[in-house]
Structures are given as C-alpha cells and as structure tokens.
Amino acid sequence: MDRVVYVAMTGAREITRQQAAVSHNLANIATTGFKAELNVFRALPVVGDGARTRAFVLETTPATDFTPGALQHTGRALDVAVRGSGWIAVQDAGGQEAYTRMGDLQTSINGILQTGTGMNVMGDGGPIAVAPDQEILIASDGTVSTVPTGRARNSVEIAGRIKLVDPSEQDLTRGEDGLFRLKSGQPAQADANIRLAVGTLEGSNVNPAEALVNMISLARQFETQMRVLRTAEDNHKAGDKVLAK
Known part of the structure; x- marks a missing residue:
C-alpha cells in the first residue's frame, strides 16, 4: 500500500x-x-x-x-538559417554569450544587428554595429556587409562577421529564456565551416x-x-x- x-x-x-x-x-x-x-x-x-x-x-x-526544423524560403535579406548543425551566437539579457537558431534578424534604432526578440548578434569582437542608411548583405559564411542606400554594390564595406559555433549537443543546456549555453559557462569557439542559408528561416521542429x-x-x-x-x-x-x- x-x-x-x-x-x-x-x-x-x-x-x-x-x-x-x-x-x-x-x-x-x-x-x-x-x-x-x-x-x-x-x-x-x-x-x-x-x-x-x-x-x-x-x-x-x-x-x-x-533535429533541424524545415527550412522556409522568405526572400528577406536579413533572414538566415543555419545549414545542418550549428548555432548563431547572441548576447543574452545579462550580457553573456548564448546560442540560438532564430535567424529572423533586424537592426535596432542604434544600428545593432539583433534577432527578432531583441538579442544582439555577436561578431568576432562583440555585437555587430551597422551604420544608418545602409543596405545590409549577409554572406553564407556569416560576413555582414553594408552598401550605402542607392549606391552601386562596388562600394561594399565589411561590418563584421556573425559568430557561428558548433559545440557538442551534450555540452549544451537550455536556459529559461530559451537560449542555449555551454554547461561549462564558457563561450564556444567560432567554427568557420558553418554556413548560412540567406533569405531563409528554420521552422520549429x-x-x-x-x-x-x-x-x-x-x-x-x-x-x-x-x-x-x-x-x-x-x-x-x-x-x-x-x-x-
């Protein structure tokens, strides 16, 4: 009993x-x-x-x-999806590095590249800043370039490169904010082999x-x-x- x-x-x-x-x-x-x-x-x-x-x-x-979600083509220049395994590095509310697959990017009023939920996207040296009145181009390797609006694309300038990482799934833990972090609390190393699908979003799995x-x-x-x-x-x-x- x-x-x-x-x-x-x-x-x-x-x-x-x-x-x-x-x-x-x-x-x-x-x-x-x-x-x-x-x-x-x-x-x-x-x-x-x-x-x-x-x-x-x-x-x-x-x-x-x-398991990766289905890729959905949007045609929007700031929509990106990670191909295969890998993560986009962002800055969480506490200023620490965290990881997400949410690729619906935008720019803040201060010109900082962010996710749709307002998390700053991390580059090689911190959040990526974009000058105002610029057209933003994102390459498959995460390089963020800008072109002054209305000008030819031969005047491209590099604003930074999105930090892409690919730690082992066993080393990741999900936080209450939905972001993932390394269990060790340390930032993951950037992986130059990860590629993005531009103009595409990854759906929920x-x-x-x-x-x-x-x-x-x-x-x-x-x-x-x-x-x-x-x-x-x-x-x-x-x-x-x-x-x-």
Whole structure:
C-alpha cells in the first residue's frame, strides 16, 4: 500500500510537469528555430526512515530534440538559417554569450544587428554595429556587409562577421529564456565551416500531431494515477473496518 501511494502521488505530479512541457512545445509550433523539449520518467526508492517499499516517480533532466526544423524560403535579406548543425551566437539579457537558431534578424534604432526578440548578434569582437542608411548583405559564411542606400554594390564595406559555433549537443543546456549555453559557462569557439542559408528561416521542429497525441496520453495517465489513489484510499478504509471489528 505504501509503495502504490507514493508511486501514484508522485506520478501524478510529474505528469502535470510533463504536460506543461508539451504545452510549451505546442505553443512554439510557429517559433523560428525552436527545439522541442523532451521529458521521461523513472522510478526511484525513497531514502530515509520508513518502509523500505517506498518508491516514487521522478522526471529525468529535461532533454532537447536537436533535429533541424524545415527550412522556409522568405526572400528577406536579413533572414538566415543555419545549414545542418550549428548555432548563431547572441548576447543574452545579462550580457553573456548564448546560442540560438532564430535567424529572423533586424537592426535596432542604434544600428545593432539583433534577432527578432531583441538579442544582439555577436561578431568576432562583440555585437555587430551597422551604420544608418545602409543596405545590409549577409554572406553564407556569416560576413555582414553594408552598401550605402542607392549606391552601386562596388562600394561594399565589411561590418563584421556573425559568430557561428558548433559545440557538442551534450555540452549544451537550455536556459529559461530559451537560449542555449555551454554547461561549462564558457563561450564556444567560432567554427568557420558553418554556413548560412540567406533569405531563409528554420521552422520549429515540433510535430503538432505527435505533441497532441502525447498530451492526450498524459491526460489519461493522470486519470489512471488518480484512480490508483482512490483505490488505495478505499482499501485503507476497508482495512480499518476489519480492524475495528
């Protein structure tokens, strides 16, 4: 009885957490470069005083599905997608380096190249700045060039080069802001072999049908845990009546 109560109680708790993760994935079906979050369960014994039969369910450390999303041609000059593996380096809200696949770039009012969410894009020596009234050109190797508006393209100037990195997936961790960072906390080395698809965006890798089926399955699993708890309660009451006699 002790075991079934702990397993059902903690199982129901972790199912609600996994439902939250699946809901988050579904909410980001249309988010550029989004990577789905993965969660699984495992059973663990309870350490400490009490019955040795006690066990509970625990959600493992959340993982990430790094499968590339589908590439969508936009024709916009500031839209870029990483071909194959790799990441675009950006500056997070705390000023530290982080990594994303979100390539819908823009310029701020101060002329800083940013992602669509306002994160500064990192170059070789920091954020990339672009002079005003300039047409921006991005090459497949991440080189950012500018041409004065209305002039011929033979007057191109190099503004910088987008820092592209390709650390091992096992070395990356996802932050609450959706950006990825190295577990060591150190910046990754730039990789000159990474190429960008210009005029293209990478879509989310969330499979809507699979996520919806998973949500329904989790709801039924939660109902099962609740039935187990009610059965345990009924059995306990029945046992008390027997002892009372």
